[in-house]
Amino acid sequence: MSRFDPRRKVNRALLAGVSEYDHTAPDDAQGVNGQLPAVRHNRRALEDALRRGGVFGAGEVRTLASPAPDDFTVELRRACREAEGLLLLYFAGHAVTSTSGSELHLQMRTARVLTGDGLPGSVSFSEVLGELVESRAEQVVVILDCCYAGNAAGIWHRFDDPRRKKHKILLLMSVQPNRCILGGDADAATPFTRELARVLDEGGEVWLSGLYAAVKDRMAAAKYKAEDDDPQRPQALAPPWDPEADVLLAAGPVDPHGGDTEEPPGRFSWLRRPLARVRESIGLFGRTVVALVLAFVGIGAAGYGVLTLTGGSGPCEPPLELRVLTDPDLEPAMRAAKDAYLASDANTTEDGCPRSGITVYSAGAAHVVTALGEHSDPWQQPREDVNPQRDIGPQPDVWIPATRADVDRAGDAQVERVFARLEPDRGPFAYSPVVLAVPEGLDAGLPPTGQSLPELVEDLKDADGRAQVRRPDPEFSDAALLATVGLYGDGADVRGAEELISRAGRPEPSAVRLLCTLPADDAADDRSAVLVPEFLLRSGVGCHSVTRAERTAVYPDDVPGLEPTFVRVRWEGGDRDVQARDDRVDRFRDWLTGEGGREVLGRQGFRSATGERGLLAGKAADHGLTGAVPPAHPADAARLDRTLERYGNAHGPGRVLFLLDSSGSMAGLWDGPSGGPGILKQTLTGLGRGDEYGVWAVHGVGGPTHTGLLDFGRHSRAEAEKALRTGETGARVRDAEADPRAALLDALAFMRERGAGDERPQLIVYLTDGEDDDRLAGDRLREVEDRAREAGVPVAMVTLKSGGCDRGRPGTRVAEAAQGRCLDAGDDLVPALRDEVARIGTGEE
Numbered sequence: 065m066s067r068f069d070p071r072r073k074v075n076r077a078l079l080a081g082v083s084e085y086d087h088t089a090p091d092d093a094q095g096v097n098g099q100l101p102a103v104r105h106n107r108r109a110l111e112d113a114l115r116r117g118g119v120f121g122a123g124e125v126r127t128l129a130s131p132a133p134d135d136f137t138v139e140l141r142r143a144c145r146e147a148e149g150l151l152l153l154y155f156a157g158h159a160v161t162s163t164s165g166s167e168l169h170l171q172m173r174t175a176r177v178l179t180g181d182g183l184p185g186s187v188s189f190s191e192v193l194g195e196l197v198e199s200r201a202e203q204v205v206v207i208l209d210c211c212y213a214g215n216a217a218g219i220w221h222r223f224d225d226p227r228r229k230k231h232k233i234l235l236l237m238s239v240q241p242n243r244c245i246l247g248g249d250a251d252a253a254t255p256f257t258r259e260l261a262r263v264l265d266e267g268g269e270v271w272l273s274g275l276y277a278a279v280k281d282r283m284a285a286a287k288y289k290a291e292d293d294d295p296q297r298p299q300a301l302a303p304p305w306d307p308e309a310d311v312l313l314a315a316g317p318v319d320p321h322g323g324d325t326e327e328p329p330g331r332f333s334w335l336r337r338p339l340a341r342v343r344e345s346i347g348l349f350g351r352t353v354v355a356l357v358l359a360f361v362g363i364g365a366a367g368y369g370v371l372t373l374t375g376g377s378g379p380c381e382p383p384l385e386l387r388v389l390t391d392p393d394l395e396p397a398m399r400a401a402k403d404a405y406l407a408s409d410a411n412t413t414e415d416g417c418p419r420s421g422i423t424v425y426s427a428g429a430a431h432v433v434t435a436l437g438e439h440s441d442p443w444q445q446p447r448e449d450v451n452p453q454r455d456i457g458p459q460p461d462v463w464i465p466a467t468r469a470d471v472d473r474a475g476d477a478q479v480e481r482v483f484a485r486l487e488p489d490r491g492p493f494a495y496s497p498v499v500l501a502v503p504e505g506l507d508a509g510l511p512p513t514g515q516s517l518p519e520l521v522e523d524l525k526d527a528d529g530r531a532q533v534r535r536p537d538p539e540f541s542d543a544a545l546l547a548t549v550g551l552y553g554d555g556a557d558v559r560g561a562e563e564l565i566s567r568a569g570r571p572e573p574s575a576v577r578l579l580c581t582l583p584a585d586d587a588a589d590d591r592s593a594v595l596v597p598e599f600l601l602r603s604g605v606g607c608h609s610v611t612r613a614e615r616t617a618v619y620p621d622d623v624p625g626l627e628p629t630f631v632r633v634r635w636e637g638g639d640r641d642v643q644a645r646d647d648r649v650d651r652f653r654d655w656l657t658g659e660g661g662r663e664v665l666g667r668q669g670f671r672s673a674t675g676e677r678g679l680l681a682g683k684a685a686d687h688g689l690t691g692a693v694p695p696a697h698p699a700d701a702a703r704l705d706r707t708l709e710r711y712g713n714a715h716g717p718g719r720v721l722f723l724l725d726s727s728g729s730m731a732g733l734w735d736g737p738s739g740g741p742g743i744l745k746q747t748l749t750g751l752g753r754g755d756e757y758g759v760w761a762v763h764g765v766g767g768p769t770h771t772g773l774l775d776f777g778r779h780s781r782a783e784a785e786k787a788l789r790t791g792e793t794g795a796r797v798r799d800a801e802a803d804p805r806a807a808l809l810d811a812l813a814f815m816r817e818r819g820a821g822d823e824r825p826q827l828i829v830y831l832t833d834g835e836d837d838d839r840l841a842g843d844r845l846r847e848v849e850d851r852a853r854e855a856g857v858p859v860a861m862v863t864l865k866s867g868g869c870d871r872g873r874p875g876t877r878v879a880e881a882a883q884g885r886c887l888d889a890g891d892d893l894v895p896a897l898r899d900e901v902a903r904i905g906t907g908e909e
Contacts, residue, residue: 067310068150068202068203068310068311068312069312070119070149070150070202070203070311070312071118071119071312071315072581072584073148073149073150073202074124074146074147074148074149075119075120075121075124075147075148075149075150075151075152076120076124076125076126076143076146076147076150076151076152076201077114077120077124077125077126077151077152077153077154078126078128078139078140078143078151078152078153078154079107079110079111079114079125079126079127079128079154080128080131080136080139080153080154080155080156080157081103081104081106081107081127081128081129081130081154081155081156081157082100082103082130082131082156082157082158082171082172082173083099083100083101083102083103083104083106083107083129083130083157083382084099084100084130084173084382084383084421085098085099085100085130085158085171085173085174085175085382086173086174086185086382087174087175087176087185092176094176094177094178095176095177096158096171096175096176096177097158098247099380099382100156100157100158100247100248101249101250101380102247102248102249102250102251102252102253102254103156103157103247103253103254104129105251105252105253105254105257105258106156106209106253106254106257107127107129107156108403109253109257109258109261110154110257110260110261110264111125111127112261112265113260113261113264113265113314114152114264114313114314116265116314117264117265117270117313117314117315118314118315119150119312119313119314119315120152121576121577121580122395122396122576122577122580123392123395123396123426123574123576123577126139126143126425127423128423129385129421129422129423130172130173130382130385130421131172131173132172132173132174132185133172133174133185133186133187134453134458135172135458136172136187137187137191137195138453138454138457138458139425139457139458140153140192140195141195141454142454142457143199144195144196144198144199144200144201145199145200146200147199147200147201148200148201148202149201149202149203150201150202150203150204150205150311151196151199151201151203151204151205152204152205152206152207152313153192153196153204153205153206153207154206154207154208154209155170155206155207155208155209155210156208156209156210156254156257157170157171157172157210158171158175158210158211159171159208159210159211159212159213160177160183160186160211160212161212161215161242166218166219166222167188167189167190167219168188168189168212168213168215168216168219169183169186169187169188169189170186170187170188170189170192170210171183171185171186172185172186172187173185173382189215189216189219190219190223192206193219193220193223193230193233196233197223197225197229197230197232197233198229201232202232203232203234203311204232204233204234205233205234205235205236205272205311205313206233206234206235206236207235207236207237207260208235208236208237208238209238209245209254209256209257209260210238210245211239211243211244211245212239212241212242212243212244213237213238213239213245213299214237214239214240214241214242214243214299215241215242216235216237217235217237217241217299217301218241220233220235220301233301234272234300234301234311235299235300235301236272236275236276236298236299236300236301237298237299237300238254238256238257238296238298238299239256239290239296239297239298239299240290240297240299241299243290243291243294243296244290244291245290245291245296246289246290246291255283255286255288255296256279256283256288256296256298259278259279259282259283259286260275260279262282263275263278263279263282264313264314265314268315269312269314269315270312270313270314270315271310271311271312271313272300272310272311272312272313273310275313276298276300279298280297280298283296283297283298284297380415380416380417380418381417383417383418383419383420383421384419384420384421384641384644384645384648385420385421385422385423386420386421386422386423386461386462386645386648386649386652387422387423387425387457387458387459387460387461387462388402388422388423388424388425388460388461388462388463388464389425389426389427389432389456389457389460389462389463389464390424390425390426390463390464390465390628391426391429391464391465391466391541391542391543391628392426392427392428392429392540392541392573392574392576392577393466393536393541393542393543393574393575393576393596393597393600393626394426394464394466394626394628395424395425395426395576396576396668397599397664397665397668397670398424398464399424400664400667400668401656401661401664401665402422402424404660404663404664405422405652405655405656405660405661406418406420406421406422408655408660410651410654410655410660411651411652411655419648419651420648420651420652422652423458425457425458427455427456427457428537428539428540428541428573429465429466429470429540429541429542429545430539430540430545430708431455431456431540432456432463432465432470432474433465433470433473433474433477434477435452435455435456436463436474436478436484436486436633437473437474437475437476437477437478438477438478439452440478440481440482440483440484440635441481441483443456443459443483443484444459444483444635444636444637459484459633459635459638460633461632461633461645461649462630462631462632462633462649462652462653463486463631463633464628464629464630464631465542465628465629465631466542466543466546466597466626466627466628467542467546467624467626467627467628467629467698467699467704468488468491468492468627468629468698468699469624469698469699469700469701469704470542470701470704471486471488471629471631472701473701473704473705474486476701482636483635483636483637484633484634484635484636485633485634485635485636486631486632486633487631487632487633487634488629488630488631488632489629489630489631489653489657491627491629491673491674492627492628492629492673493628493629493630493656493657493661493665493673494626494627494628494662494665494670494671494672494673494680495625495626495627495670495671495672495673495677495695496597496598496599496625496626496669496670496671497597497598497619497623497625497626497671497677497693497695497696498543498546498547498550498595498596498597498598498620498623498624498625498626499595499596499597499598499601499617499618499619499620500517500520500521500524500533500593500594500595500617500618500619500620501593501594501595501596501601501615501616501617501618502524502593502615502616502617502618503589503590503591503592503593503613503614503615504613504614504615504616505590505591505613506524506527506528506530506531506590506591506593508523508524508527508528508531509527510523510524510527510618511618512617512618512619512690513618513619513621513690513693513694514621515620515621516550516553516620516621516622517547517550517551517553517595517620517622517623518550518551518553518561518564520618520620521533521551521564521593522564524593525564528591530591531591531592531593532566532588532591532592532593533564533565533566533592533593533594533595534565534566534571534578534582534592534593534594534595535547535548535551535565535571535578535594535595536571536572536573536574536575536577536578536595536596537571537572537573537574538707538708538711539708539711539712540573540574541573541574541575542626543574543575543595543596543597543626544571544575544595545704545707545708545711546623546624546625546626546699546704547595547623548707548711549622549623549624549699549703549704549707550620550622550623550624550696551564551565552707552710553622557856558710558711558713558714558823559714559823559825559826559856559858560856560883562711562714562715562825563883566592575594575595575596575597575600576600578594578596579594579596579600582594582613583613589613590613592613593615594615597626598617598669598671598689599626599668599669599670599671600669601615601617601669601689602668602669602679602682602689617689617690619690619693620696621694621696622696623696624696624697624698624699625695625696627673627698627699630653630656630657632649632653662680663680663681665680666679666680666681666682667681667682669682671693676692677692677693677694677695678691678692679691710823713822713823713824714823714824714825715825716754716824716825716906717752717754717755717756717824717905717906718751718755718756718824718825718826718827718904718905718906719755719756719757719815719818719819719824719825719826719827719904720751720755720756720757720826720827720828720829720901720904720905721757721758721759721760721776721811721814721815721827721828721829722744722757722758722759722760722774722829722831723760723762723770723807723808723811723828723829723830723831724740724741724744724759724760724761724762724773724795724831725740725762725763725802725804725830725831725832725833725836726740726761726762726763726795726796726797726798726802727762727763727797727798727800727801727802727835727836728797728798728799728800728801729801729833729835729836730797730832730833731797733833733864734790734795734797735790737894738894739790740795740831740864741788741789741790741794741795742788743831743862743864743893743894743897744759744788744829744831745784745785745788746894746898747829747894747897747898747900747901748781748784748785748901749781749898749902749907750898750899750901750902750903750904750905750907751781751784751901751905751906751907752905752906752907753778753779753780754778754906755778755904755905755906756776756777756778756818757774757776757777757779757784757905758772758773758774758775758776758777759772759773759774759784759787759788759795760772760773760807760811761773761795761798762802762803762804762807762830762832763798763800763801763802764798764800764801764802764803765800765801765802765803765806765839766803769802769803769806769807769810770807770810773787773788773794773795774787774788776814776818801836802832802836802839803836803839804830804832804836804837804839804840804874805839805840805844805845805847805848807830808828808830808840808848808851808852808859808878809847809848809851811828811830812828812848812851812852812855812857812859813851813855815828815855815857816854816855816856816857819856819857825903825904826857826858826904827857827858827859827860827884827900827901827903827904828857828858828859828860828882828884829859829860829862829897829900829901830859830860830861830862830878831862831864832861832862832863832864833863833864833865834863834864834865834868834875837873837874837875840874840878841874845874845877845878848878848881849877849878849881850881852878852881852882853881853882855882857882858882858883858884858885859878859879859882859884860879860884860885860886860887860897860900861874861875861876861878861879861884861885861886861887862875862886862887862888862893862897863875863886863887863888863889864888864889864893865888865889866888866889866890867888867890868886868888868889869886869887869888869890869891873886875888884900885900
């Protein structure tokens with residue numbers, strides 16, 4: 065393993081902290097040993113430290129508050145599926161070992177302990193390892209703060225792993241093997257996590273090896289104790305680390321709000337009243353504590369040791385957990401709102417206890433609409449082929465889409481077997497226009513309002529030839545889909561509209577992610593205007609410590625804005641606690657749509673949902689924004705569906721027709737990877753099994769001007785390479801001249817006919833040595849240019865000699881007329897042509 069820096073990669077942190085349990089002793093003989101209020105502080109402290117640490121970006125840290133086993137497993141699988149760089153898994157809660165000590169069971173909210181080895185509501189650490197080894201992540205770090213955490217190392221060593229994939233997993237454990245730890249009190253995080261968060265928060269680069277050493281030293285200095293008065297010593301899988309075998313976990317603070325770290329009003333207010341009662345009960349003589357004796361069940365001591373304060377009415381009841389599903393671009397703002405609400409008086413009972421917990425998560429907007437509209441049945445009872453629990457997450461109590469039109473789209477799709485009833489509010493609770501954010505380095509001089517998006521993009525590119533326009537994935541982000549509505553307008557030329565968007569590989573899934581990844585390339589950042597929600601230019605994004613290009617917002621008048629709407633989701637059969645759940649949902653809605661929510665959303669950069677759409681807080685000019693913004697027409701459900709369909713067609717399986725000059729003059733440019741057939745072979749990586757393509761050998765004049773080398777259709781790569789193999793049975797040079805005019809006219813007619821019924825991307829590639837360009841001159845050339853403009857099919861003209869793309873040359877003129885590209889030997893020809901083909905195709909499978 066080499067020293068691993070995960071910055072600028074797709075990372076995930078999943079923090080599972082079980083503070084509340086459904087079954088606790090002594091009230092339930094099969095219950096775990098008490099609630100763990102300290103774990104609430106664990107979740108918050110570690111989440112805050114990781115978010116400020118500069119390694120995990122916006123939306124990359126997820127917290128699970130007292131999950132049930134299924135919820136934990138769903139989120140773990142999701143994190144394993146999404147992480148490409150670093151995956152960090154943290155668990156705090158009760159844990160037990162098997163009778164033999166060979167297995168560690170992590171106890172979730174519904175955990176019980178039965179006679180023998182019965183442990184319903186638990187997840188074994190072996191199961192967790194099984195998920196982690198199959199993850200896409202390059203490196204995995206597991207942090208356990210629970211009894212018997214040190215036993216995880218032995219399980220790792222015994223784990224059957226013939227492919228040696230487990231070696232990417234490193235463990236950090238709160239206590240040595242076969243030891244149980246105390247659960248702390250309600251005032252602070254547990255000792256191990258407290259010190260962990262403090263070290264991560266110190267600033268600078270924090271590597272796993274250094275984190276382990278620092279936490280170990282701090283805990284030794286503080287003389288923390290486990291049960292039976294044993295010292296509590298954190299463990300790691302295989303210390304000491306080789307200096308070149310380490311993982312970066314933090315790299316300095318990230319503060320998108322300019323250093324304002326003041327605690328919001330009401331934060332931790334729910335602790336004031338119980339602490340006051342404690343002070344009254346103990347008077348001036350100090351704190352009285354009662355250590356509860358742990359009940360041992362045959363399989364081992366259950367969970368944390370419990371330490372509680374006397375006085376008052378005892379510990380709080382477990383709060384009811386709400387699940388809030390939202391759009392990827394809204395997730396950071398909704399998390400900020402959640403954090404403020406949980407600490408507010410609105411979520412605090414008269415006894416000082418929290419009324420509810422809230423889990424905020426996001427998924428692709430189009431996938432959520434489909435799941436709520438067509439797949440609410442398998443969301444409750446997953447199938448192997450359709451499983452929203454796996455692909456999206458748990459069934460939500462609240463859905464906050466970026467536009468009310470999504471509710472209409474989902475509702476229109478609910479025809480039969482509907483298990484989720486949607487109850488949206490009458491209107492949105494905030495507003496944010498979708499803007500074209502232009503770097504200040506591009507001297508475009510665009511007016512802030514009053515133009516359509518296509519007009520703005522054309523003017524931008526006319527003003528500065530370096531300018532590029534980037535957009536997130538419309539199939540994932542509603543902001544990107546709304547921008548695409550304006551981009552397409554009422555026109556029929558979707559392919560032409562998509563040509564306005566710069567695309568190198570798969571688009572980023574969200575505006576948050578796009579703004580995080582662009583600064584990795586300063587040159588691209590400085591020349592890229594981005595289509596994003598306006599509020600992100602105000603609030604910033606919590607990705608790694610980078611300096612983004614300053615941007616000014618321009619407001620297209622044909623792009624609907626984001627109008628987040630509160631939607632109550634009711635599930636069939638989900639009425640066991642309906643009254644309590646309705647009460648908690650209503651309280652959260654009232655707070656979010658009221659003064660408390662507006663204050664948080666104002667800091668995040670949102671505008672009023674009604675009237676003049678003014679900013680809820682701050683001055684527009686301070687952030688490159690415009691004060692008064694007339695809203696565009698609201699999004700329409702049918703138009704969104706149609707736009708998404710057209711986008712899918714434009715970026716779905718493509719069609720490519722290769723024309724390979726096979727005339728006699730090509731003989732010296734035929735064999736090897738730099739010959740004509742070899743070059744075409746190298747472009748096949750941009751095509752997948754769903755794409756349609758074929759190869760014509762161009763030769764002959766006065767009669768047939770081409771013959772088929774590869775029939776037009778879907779092919780495996782092996783089939784295509786066989787057809788391009790040089791020799792008598794494959795691609796060969798003919799003793800003839802070529803007629804490029806006739807071949808191009810036939811190709812344009814052929815592809816125009818193929819694309820008449822859809823908007824799938826198409827391309828013609830003509831590869832030649834240019835020796836027969838005399839047949840592509842005068843009226844003949846003008847005829848091809850006119851036909852190319854009419855057909856609407858891009859043509860890539862590729863000449864294997866230098867000068868073929870000079871101004872006025874036939875290749876240059878045909879490519880310009882067809883809105884394609886001209887390439888010659890003076891270019892980096894093979895990669896450039898491969899990129900052109902990859903823009904049309906779906907890539908290798």
